[in-house]
Amino acid sequence: MSGISSPGQNSTLITNIGELMTQDLEHRVLKDAAIVFEGERIAWIGSINDAPVADTKIDAEGRAVLPGWVDSHSHLVFAGDRTAEFEARMAGQSYSAGGIAVTTGATRSVSDDELTRLVRDRVTEAVSQGTTYLESKTGYGLDVENEARSARIAAALVDEVTYLGAHLVPAGSDPEEYTDLVCGEMLDAVLPHVRWADVFCERGAFTEEQSRRVLTAARDAGLGLRVHGNQLGEGPGVALAVEFAAASVDHVNYLSEKDIDALAGTWAGWDPATGSGVRGTVATCLPACDLSTRQPLAPGRELIDAGVQIALAANCNPGTSYTSSIAFCVTTAVLQMHLSVHEAVRAATFGGALALGRESGNDVDGERAVGSLAIGHRADLHMLKAPSATHLAYRPGIPLTHSVWRAGVRAV
Numbered sequence: 517m518s519g520i521s522s523p524g525q526n527s528t529l530i531t532n533i534g535e536l537m538t539q540d541l542e543h544r545v546l547k548d549a550a551i552v553f554e555g556e557r558i559a560w561i562g563s564i565n566d567a568p569v570a571d572t573k574i575d576a577e578g579r580a581v582l583p584g585w586v587d588s589h590s591h592l593v594f595a596g597d598r599t600a601e602f603e604a605r606m607a608g609q610s611y612s613a614g615g616i617a618v619t620t621g622a623t624r625s626v627s628d629d630e631l632t633r634l635v636r637d638r639v640t641e642a643v644s645q646g647t648t649y650l651e652s653k654t655g656y657g658l659d660v661e662n663e664a665r666s667a668r669i670a671a672a673l674v675d676e677v678t679y680l681g682a683h684l685v686p687a688g689s690d691p692e693e694y695t696d697l698v699c700g701e702m703l704d705a706v707l708p709h710v711r712w713a714d715v716f717c718e719r720g721a722f723t724e725e726q727s728r729r730v731l732t733a734a735r736d737a738g739l740g741l742r743v744h745g746n747q748l749g750e751g752p753g754v755a756l757a758v759e760f761a762a763a764s765v766d767h768v769n770y771l772s773e774k775d776i777d778a779l780a781g782t783w784a785g786w787d788p789a790t791g792s793g794v795r796g797t798v799a800t801c802l803p804a805c806d807l808s809t810r811q812p813l814a815p816g817r818e819l820i821d822a823g824v825q826i827a828l829a830a831n832c833n834p835g836t837s838y839t840s841s842i843a844f845c846v847t848t849a850v851l852q853m854h855l856s857v858h859e860a861v862r863a864a865t866f867g868g869a870l871a872l873g874r875e876s877g878n879d880v881d882g883e884r885a886v887g888s889l890a891i892g893h894r895a896d897l898h899m900l901k902a903p904s905a906t907h908l909a910y911r912p913g914i915p916l917t918h919s920v921w922r923a924g925v926r927a928v
């Protein structure tokens with residue numbers, strides 16, 4: 517058997533894998549498998565019996581290995597918590613966007629060092645549960661200085677940063693003037709740190725027209741787009757996301773047939789077998805948020821059946837979803853949203869990568885793909901304390917992360 521080492525790159529063989537769920541374009545699930553990575557790059561995948569020699573050998577002892585979770589929607593840059601609001605909600609009060617102001621006050625009051633420590637701890641918490649690629653939004657600064665600070669701190673600690681100055685109109689501000697600020701000076705201030713922009717298009721937050729202005733300005737500034745839409749009722753969020761060819765529309769709790777058809781239409785030019793063509797708008801479902809706000813779970817099953825690519829994300833934030841557990845989201849998606857285990861894991865890996873435009877890329881591209889295991893992709897691996905991914909749903913609530921590699925580096 518041949519070795520598989522390039523000069524200067526240590527190779528690692530993980531062998532005796534009970535189930536290797538690749539989430540690649542062929543949807544391969546290999547039994548009795550092995551995988552080799554060199555540095556940050558996956559170099560080989562196959563059967564135990566054909567495994568090449570490597571510098572380091574790890575025995576998985578029959579455990580399952582999946583791609584690391586790709587969490588494409590979180591709000592990690594905040595201080596304080598909202599326990600009282602949560603308790604009131606559990607006692608019957610409904611969620612409203614107004615709670616964002618409480619977190620904005622707490623966030624503005626802490627030092628840069630403290631805010632950095634808080635974000636770093638949240639990233640560590642996510643990685644310890646199998647997340648290997650992570651997005652965070654701004655959105656609790658809501659003035660030029662604090663949005664720029666949030667973007668700068670996030671950029672140092674997470675993989676993708678989304679500008680969400682359009683999260684809430686701060687108390688005392690005129691909505692139109694605040695929208696001008698979001699589209700002008702605030703956008704300019706965050707631009708060096710962010711790749712995406714988002715708008716909370718919902719009653720109590722931003723109107724359709726204000727959202728359209730934000731999306732236009734962000735697009736003109738060269739940012740990729742996403743929309744928080746259709747969370748608290750049917751509304752214009754999905755249609756706007758489709759109109760602007762946004763990379764994702766997130767929440768999607770209340771969808772009309774027209775919304776689902778429109779989202780499905782965006783995927784007509786993308787070939788799932790080859791990953792080629794034009795990506796559509798990913799529908800990002802946030803089940804932990806739906807449960808914590810007592811909203812109907814997003815119709816993930818219907819979306820998949822209609823041909824929409826979906827993502828599952830934790831939406832970690834202090835108001836609606838104070839968790840970074842993607843495993844919890846996968847469990848809920850299987851038990852309550854009627855996804856198969858494979859579909860749920862796919863939505864939380866490949867689907868998240870699609871929402872972030874990071875699902876493709878190999879040796880010849882600038883960036884390696886994340887969210888699936890294939891040669892040339894980034895070695896982001898999640899080994900479970902279980903023989904198959906099915907245990908994520910079969911053993912709800914049990915912490916099943918055994919070990920994690922991020923870009924080939926052991927993180928857990």
Ligand SMILES: N=CN[C@@H](CCC(=O)O)C(=O)O
Binds near residue numbers: 613
């Ligand atoms: N929906 C908008 N933003 C957050 C919640 C923000 C908050 O309440 O603090 C979300 O995604 O659920």
Ligand SMILES: [Zn+2]
Binds near residue numbers: 831
């Ligand atoms: Zn959110």
